[in-house]
Amino acid sequence: MTNHWVDMKNTDVAMIIGSNAAENHPMSFKWLQEGRKNRGTKIIAVDPRVTRTSAVSDLYAPIRSGTDIAFVNGIINYALTRSRYNYDYIRYYTNGSLLINAGYNFDPSTGFFSGFSGSGTTGTGSYDKSTWAYQTDEQTGADGAVTSGSDVFTAAGATFSTDLIGRKMSIISGANTGTFTIEGATATTLTLTGYAPTSTETGLDWVLPGIPIKDLTMSDPNCVFNIMKDHYSRYTPEIVEKITGCPADKFLHVAELYTSTGQSDKCGTILYAMGTTQHTYGTQNVRTYAILQLLMGNTGLSGGGINALRGESNVQGSTDMALLFHILPGYLKTPRASNTTLGLDTATGNDIVYNQDQYDPAFMGLTTALQDEAKASFLWKWTPQNNDPQSANWWQHSPKYMISLLKAFYGDAATAANDFCYDHLGKIDDATNYSHMSIFDKINDGTITGLICWGQNPAVGGPSAGFERRAMAKLDWMVCVDLWATDTSVFWDHAKDASGNDVDPADIDTEVWQLPAAGSYEKEGSVVNSGRWAQWRYKAVDPPGEAKDDAWIVSELVLALQANPGTAYPAAITDLSWPCYSAGDDHVDVDQVAMEINGEYVDGSGPVKNFVGLAADGTTTSGNWLYCGQINQADGRNRLKDRDNTNAQDVSGIGLYSEWSWCWPINRRIIYNRASLRPDTQEPWDPYRAVILVDQDPTSGTYKKPIAGDIPDGGWVTDPTAGNAYRHPFIMKPEGHSRLFGMGRADGPLTEHYEPMESPLSSSIVNPREFTPAVHIYGGEQGEFSDSAQYPIIATTYRVTEHWQAGCMTRSIPWLCEMMPYMFIEMSYELAGEKGIVSGDEVIIDNVRGEIRAYAIVTHRFKPFYLNGSDQPTHQIGMPWHFGPSGLATGDSANILTPHVGDCNTRIPEYKAFLCNVTKA
Amino acid sequence: MAKVKVIDLSLCQGCRGCQVACKQWNQLPAVTQEEGLNMGSYENPPDLSAKTWNLVRFHEFLNSDGSVQFTFFPDACRHCPEPFCMQYCPVEGAITKDPDTGAVVIHSELCGDCCGECVAQCPYGIPKLETSMDDDGAVTTYYRAYKCKLCNDRVTSNVGGDNTVAAGQDQTALGVLPSTAIEAVPACAKTCPAGAIQFIDESLLTNTNTYPGTGYSAQWILNRSAEDLGLTPATMADAQPKKTEPQDRRSALAGLLKPLGIGMLKDDKRKG
Incomplete structure (x- = not known):
């Protein structure tokens, strides 16, 4: 969630779609009902059937399963054609005002975005996303001139302006190369900070690295907002009815009510769950909600946001801690096979120390081979670049988080000389998927012969469970860690063949081990809820019999492996730092685990205050940078145990409860909250639901900066006219703007309806495709x-x-x-x-x-x-x-x-x- | 100050947290598949019984405009101000009403070889006699009546009292129930995520006469105008008393009720 459970009481309209919240998250209604009572919150339920949620909602709209995109695209079209959106929010805070490459297009006659490799109504393939990109203002030239001793650069024919102040400028040929900050500009000259060439030169090659071109009037036909108007115009109420089965009048009721939150002082929230995500276009389903929320100006505000109701008490925490194959803790990337080194010293060509500035003269002095290696290195590849001084581009700090993580993993064994044991990490093949279905695909074909099912029951929960059960019979061994014998651990007792006939258990050779595990109340540790609150939970009772908590089981496994690390790559196991448990201990020291996750200074001077304190030089550790700050540096207190409900930091009664437990990042209860301020006055969009308050910045004397309320997404001044003291509010995106146009997705930068793989319709109606083009079909x-x-x-x-x-x-x-x-x-x-x-x-x-x-x-x-x-x-x-x-x-x-x-x-x-x-x- | 349990049915989302919390606090056994459960309905077990004291009833209703209502009713003892069951119980002290908590409690151990009068008198069909089923499915009924005790043991012992809210804090803003003289609440109220079930001072009731003339128990239901709630007719029927006057049936029952008598009714329900 961008917001949190309590904040639901602050919404004007809650749209529950792809979720049966009353049924599966009953607590959500505690807060929604509070909103109803106190501010007249309206609740919309969109679902294929009337559910327990619909029963307690104000408005119910039926849609056929798998048609969320058509429905919400219809709302987007309704908003765009009737100007029911937050205009200032869009043009200042989203990429609606940024220009897209003129080569981008979507062709409704084929159903493909530009760059698709396949063809036809049933072909599959992938996208070349090169046209899904911003137009930038990059300038290059070969006729630059400087005068010895002067800090002024000139280039005939170039068009500079004072907007460039604060940007970087690289001179890449001649005797005085370098990258410099621009501190002054005219139409033809740039004054460069700290630049004093020792010779007078002309004909210099130069580069002004670009940033996306912004059109605050949103009149350019290539700006995202206008591309969207065109794209979404096809989603009329009649088309929505044809695709979703929702009667047009019912759809219009929903569209009218929800787009009422486009008024700047109104706010709506979208609650979703697995009904949204578990589709071949699940990501795009979420995207369409996000786009709607951005058009309405609802993200970053109290009572707004995109709120995934997580299906398990700690699924947020397990995702943060990298349950999934493609990420490391804190959403750092899993190394790919092509990322052969951690980083490259551009000065020496040796490993480590990264430098992403491709115009840095030191980098440009390297051989082509070394340049290529540097660009493929982990830190270069996965650290986003940005040339806009008004964009915080927070992921630029990921090298600090990665190296601190490696220090937490491998302790003293991780040194600068050995890339902090980067090579110990498993590398995944660049184009290979390793998620649940792929694992069973590889069990089925005999590649994977052993399986640990830890708190998972794929015999019931896996897709095509019959196929997956049959695949289990091909395993040599399986370990099930759970509270009870699961349907999976006894799969051999109810096995059937592909024709549905019973299989004799004696014919199944898989050896199954059952490890009894402790339940939630039989162990101590933290649980992270959907709202990112990490709450400490104490052990209430001992687990029964031989049951053990998960941390004990995994620690014993690690110690056993360290005792017998094999010969393939023993160092990856023996170098693992495992300080919180020793052989024979009754339990893992979970407070110490919390400290390890937080991170410490390697010199023994205690916990790191928060992730701003993490370093890329091996002087800090952190098991998960997002959780850096959960230990209070001043007194060593584990803040997950905090239970103060006085709500003292709350400036307008929105229920922040900042001292009740702790949430990532750095206890920020509503993320992207700089967008809760109007760009013109920097007052809250709705003063009665202020998330943060601003006041005059004593340093600048002119501009305002956050002074109270929730932890802001950075303390920079909040006035977009403040030049480089300002930062755009969406700090996790390199461009600082939230993305109406999302160029990172595999299947399209805007949302388009496609039918499910199995559908009663022969086309997607808005396009001729039978299903989404970028889907992967197993054999x-x-x-x-x-x-x-x-x-x-x-x-x-x-x-x-x-x-x-x-x-x-x-x-x-x-x-x-x-x-x-x-x-x-x-x-x-x-x-x-x-x-x-x-x-x-x-x-x-x-x-x-x-x-x-x-x-x-x-x-x-x-x-x-x-x-x-x-x-x-x-x-x-x-x-x-x-x-x-x-x-x-x-x-x-x-x-x-x-x-x-x-x-x-x-x-x-x-x-x-x-x-x-x-x-x- | 007497307490009352009120249910705002507009808030109830049918999660059945109250139903299972009741079983847990009172340590009542589950009804098994063999004893008879619905196969075409969410509503399970099929009815209140000696081991099911709180049962959420589900109803759906097709409106003339094609829209569908889906409503829920947590059915349990209303703890009437002047309970017929207590008035007509022939055993001194077998049914009592606690003046502090409002709880009407059947002391089942005192029923002995008794009459089932409370079962017959209740306008809501709440008390149930204990039964057992043998391996052949034959049901034996015993003359011990059971029903919701409003967790009187829990409430009077202040178990689960909400002590997390410090004096002087704005409890409404914190989303907790209004302050009460007795902090503990019945398990159903404690667990209700939507705040539909509340346990409040009688003086806080705003709508004490939903059914004019009955003089009892009506306030239990809603504490709001019934018309506001948009309930299905079936749910309204669940909530309302089936009769408004007691019947003196002692002489008639005397011949009827013998230790081999009443079998457990098995409703053949076909409800959503």
């Missing part, structure tokens, strides 16, 4: 999809309050099992009528991947959709995915039916939209 049976002629019914999966994820915890608790005792599906009366089904009947649901049985709940809460102008109904069913063969409440797993295909960017599986058929058993 073999994973690449087979259900045909709409044979399987005409749309299916989706979801959770219920009473069960938890793949169910191995809740399906063992009698009180929960009695409330949701059986696997069921929900269907409309219309479909039930066609099929002769009544509530309580057992039904069979099948598709190309298999069949399952469940009890039918026939309900008014599902209604058929009428798509693409047809008067024939398209039916949708829904089912919980919690059930499996183990536990007290048993039933077939919905994921037997879900496809093995995922998002173009993240490869999160498509759990939410696929096809099936339903018959009475």
